[in-house]
Amino acid sequence: MACHLQQQSGRGLFRRSSPKKRKSIKQNTIQRFLVLEKRADLGGTWDLFNYPGVRSDSDALTFGYGFRPWLSHKMLAKGVDIKSYIADTAREFKVTEHIRYQHEMQQLSWSSATQQWTAMIKNHNNGEVLTLTANFVVGATGYYDYDTGYKPHFEGEEQFKGNIVHPQHWKNVAYDDKKVVVIGSGATAMTLLPALVDESSEQCARHVTMLQRSPTYVASVPGDDYALDWLSGKFSPLSKRQAYSLLRTRNVMFQQGVYQLATHAPKVMKAFLNHGVKKNLKGSGVDVGHFAPSYNPWDERLCAVPDSDLFLALQGKRAEVVTDKISHFTETGIALVSGKHIEADIIVTATGLKLQMLGGAALYIDGQQVDVGARMTYKAVLLEGVPNIALMFGYTNASWTLKIDLACQYVVRLLDYMDKHNYKTVCSQAQTEQEQVQVRPDTVLGALSAGYVSRAKDELPKQGDRYPWYVTHNYVSDRIMLKYRKIKDDWLHFSR
Template identity: 75%
Template sequence: MLDITTTKQAIKNRFKGKKSKTDKVADYEVLIIGAGIAGIGMACRLQQQQHKGLFGHKAPKKQKQAKSTNKQKPPQRFAILEKRADLGGTWDLFTYPGIRSDSDALTFGYNFRPWLDYRMLAAGDDIKRYIADTAREFGVTKHIHYQHEVQQISWSSEEQQWSATIKNHASGEIFVKTAKFIVGATGYYDYEQGYRPRFEGEENFHGQIVHPQHWNNLDYNDKKVVVIGSGATAMTLLPALVDKDSNQCARHVTMLQRTPTYVASVPGDDHAIDWLSGKFSPLSKEQAYTVLRARNVLRQQGLYKVATHAPKVMKAVLKHGVKKKSLKGSGVDSKHFMPDYNPWDQRVCAVPDGDLFKALQDKRATVVTDQIGTFTATGIMLQSGQHLDADIIVTATGLKLQMLGGAAVYIDGQAVDIGTRMTYKAVMIEGIPNMAALFGYTNASWTLKIDLACQYVVRLLGYMHKNRYQVAMPQAQTADMTACAQVDTVMGSLSSGYVRRGKDELPKQGDRYPWFVTNNYLSDRIMLKYRKIKDDWLRFSR
């Protein structure tokens, strides 16, 4: 927990002494919180633009001033503060068997560094390696400070900069650094703990109970495992735990779900890049990547449009795929994959080459749809009276939402509740100056939106430097505040349990531009890359 007394003293020490305009010189132009896929992407975009004068445009000749006698060093360009001991974010935290993306690799990778892997859904280790390689290639590794937790950020209107209270977990030291602009790239969930409901009688269970967020090289070989949950984590774990080609293989896995989830089988590999850039093709691999990435984006957007505008059609297609193709002749009841809600009310789970269904067909795994009655010494007694034997129970019960890695936010000494503010273009937050909070898509690849947001931040910083603005802050107009019903979060209409539970933690969206979250890559691309920076809602000051 943050020691407020220590924090106040650190800030006092940082700013003690006579104040003048020279005191405005910050330690950093940009402070990035988090070294995951968003934070590294942001840093790479900043590196790309540095040669264009992003950090410090030269003044026009008529505005040249006398040489300053100020001995203070100019601010460094940027720094990345990462609480963990390594980069990767999600892909460093989660180590359970089978961990992978649920979006295709072509759109999950950065647009500025093509991912040319042939696998459709990339494995967690490969994603982390890709992030690390990208960081090295673009020279941002040296800017990362590991085991540095941002506990609080405080904006001073007088100084026109942020003060970040930081704890170095390696040394225990708490100190303050200042920045002109802060980018929150921490994702949206708590890395310390997942959502872990209390189950009746769990103290009676003689085996192990583990949450996927804290796998820690669990020994499950030849064990009976029950996985509680029906989301992407459970769908990934089930086939991986019974994979006979891996180092460990469970005796049997039961996925226990309260309600079904939509599941779609997708090809495990995509060799289209090789075909398009082959011997008789005029395209290079990079050009083929661009074409296929656009194909995948359009396909994602098209399927989502059908799901939201003609849900009955999409529901029929998904159910047909499960009943007539994936489970045909298996003896597995298709009711376990027939939700009563519409597709994309919750995220559709993609399984490569139908690995989930193959595990069920081979009788190595089972799906049970029921309610938990109580834990017993040897497993779980269901409300139906059925007993599930288990040596290990995995609670794949979801995430606990959290903004900015849990850092408290203050503006001129007043605490700010981000959960009551609206998101501006799904990048900045209403009423908070010089800060971006990066969010990806929930209906497509997370990285697609992250990269657009990073490009927007770079454009915004360039505009501010060019016009000598010190502050940029989204400000809702009276009509916006009156008309915008803040009923959805930045996650949109997604109704997954973890979103419902944590909705008070997330910034909200309104019902009109620029407070509305489109979840549409094509319109966001126009808005964030090509529309003018200055508008009626983004207020600038010097």
């Protein structure tokens, strides 16, 4: 639970009691654990991002927890609603009492002599540095830097007399009746554009330009789904939980089907997406080429927009999309390579994330620093050659939470197995007497080639050349691997 609820910015530390005092996890008893959270509140991404329109880009039925139904009919849920859902879940399962806020783990050291982790932690409440020991650590930090977003340097940006803001640091930005340029073509930019020109909100920009260097695939999806109410209604034999499980399975299968279609029949998927764009922009005069990338679908993450809100905004007078390269910033806007100039009062750099592991904490084994980016992961959960640590990774081709659900269940199974057999340590090794896993060069997080992933290839764990040392991004096979396959195999080394 600790790792699950804090999947984006928490630091999960499990501290286990003696064998005489502890009971089996299967008996629904919780061993001693602590969650370290650098921020002042829980929620991770949904506590950090406050830009207009911030929402999920995955459907809420699969983005929600498998053990606690998402009951709202909104599918691409608002950030504030997601945070409330996380907070309510934490309170319901009594996780909040185990969280220490504003505690940043700066260093994590394993001692082979004591067979324990020692965490050096800074308490931002009072500035003190303290240490805690733990038998098992869950790195539930997500994979991006919460302090700094990615923003390339643009020539002449010092000349610009307006405001430059990164969505990660959006706070009380006054954009009413302003000319805004949003640099980027990802989910953040596509969320910002319709929100900034929404005339029903408290603020409304005079004009917004989404300036992209290259196009991104976009698909419109229904903003609401009332199937949960229908399936669990007055005359239905299904409970809310049963209906939720059924619909969650439906959405998982649909997501996986779309991804497999894009992988094995990219031309068909490309034609389908292009048809959707043409349909949404018919008669608007907007060039459909702005949404026709040169790469295949799912080489980079596909963007979903609710009820065609992006396309509807582009049909109005307040918004446009421009595909061009930036030459330099000027005092009043942005000069493009094509020779055009875009006027701006505010420039929003929706240019992506800066990735890091373990929230930036340094990792050591017996005094030797471990380069996480040089290691592989076993079942995309355990770090090669590092004892008693799990790293939580979500999907990039589906809801992040789906994989976290499975990974957390695997960690619980692993701890239960260690308790049952009185093991104190577990360590994954990429070599057996018969096999030696090789690193697949230049591969991280599966096949996704997004810019933010490519930039961080030295920070993220590597992929192996065989099962179970590579990321499949396949929920069905991962479910079998993490929930049902036996714990002990030739790759895991246990000791007492």
